[in-house]
Amino acid sequence: MACATSATALVLPDKCFCAERPGLKPQVAEEGAPLPVLYSFRRCPYAMRARLALAVSGLRCELREVALRGKPPELLAASPKATVPVLVLPHGQVIEQSLEIMQWALAQRDPQGWLAPPGQAAPEASLASMLALIAANDGAFKQHLDRYKYPNRYPAEHAGDLQAFALAHRAGASDWLRQLDRRLAAHGWLLGEKASLADMAILPFVRQFAHTDGAWFAAQPWAHLARWLDRWERGALFHGVMEKYPPWQPGQPGIVFSPTAH
Secondary structure, eight states, X not given: OOOOSSSSOOOOOOOOOOOOOOOOOOEEOOXXXXXXXXXXXXXXXXXXXXXXHHXXXXXXXXXXXXXXXXXXHHHHHHOTTOOSOEEEOTTSOEEOXXXXXXXXXXXXXXXXXXXXXXXOSOHHHHHHHHHXXXXXXXXXXXXXXXXXXXXXXXXXXXXXXXXXXXXHHHHHHHHHHHHHHHHHHHHSBTTBSSOOHHHHHHHHHHHHHHHHSHHHHHTSSOHHHHHHHHHHHHSHHHHHHTOOOOOOOTTSOOEEEOOOOO
């Protein structure tokens, strides 16, 4: 996603390569009033942030967990890009980008004020600031993250030394994380005393970075960043959106996705 100066953002395409606490018993979607359908993959950070916004908004949807090696034809028909998340609304509109799904859900209902964190400027300026932070995350940081976590997927970019290539991109990604750590030192969240759209759009990617080498991450001098990530991972909302479901099969009902613990 590109840096935005207004509430309308140019969104870069989502590109995800991607023992939990027991939670809610899954409900199977039944015939009746149609629900939005969310095609998702549990560990994908793009899909994760879409589920976070849908969950906190309280909107129910039919979740269809996708097996990335066997994508269902219904997903391909709805979105030829064939990456998750994809949200198909009951009237047929398709929302293909994770940040757009987040903004759509929060526009319906935003009980925790993620779109308008307290203490910020006018709502339009606040949203522009959040979108700019998210753009930096989704741009250079994500590029470094992919090459750190999956160096073997970029043979044209390295000279055969995968470790040196990965570590160089770990260093590049760390520059961004140190910036976040300095920002978090003031309040604990990126834009103040409460979580915002920016926090919830960025945290899944920081989690993916941290889990690539947990011991190394824990040894770094970014205490504010580590506390921010740990608080989120311990929270009920995170656990609610990280339930494990079997891959959806065509012709079968999906799961009613409606976590209740925010």
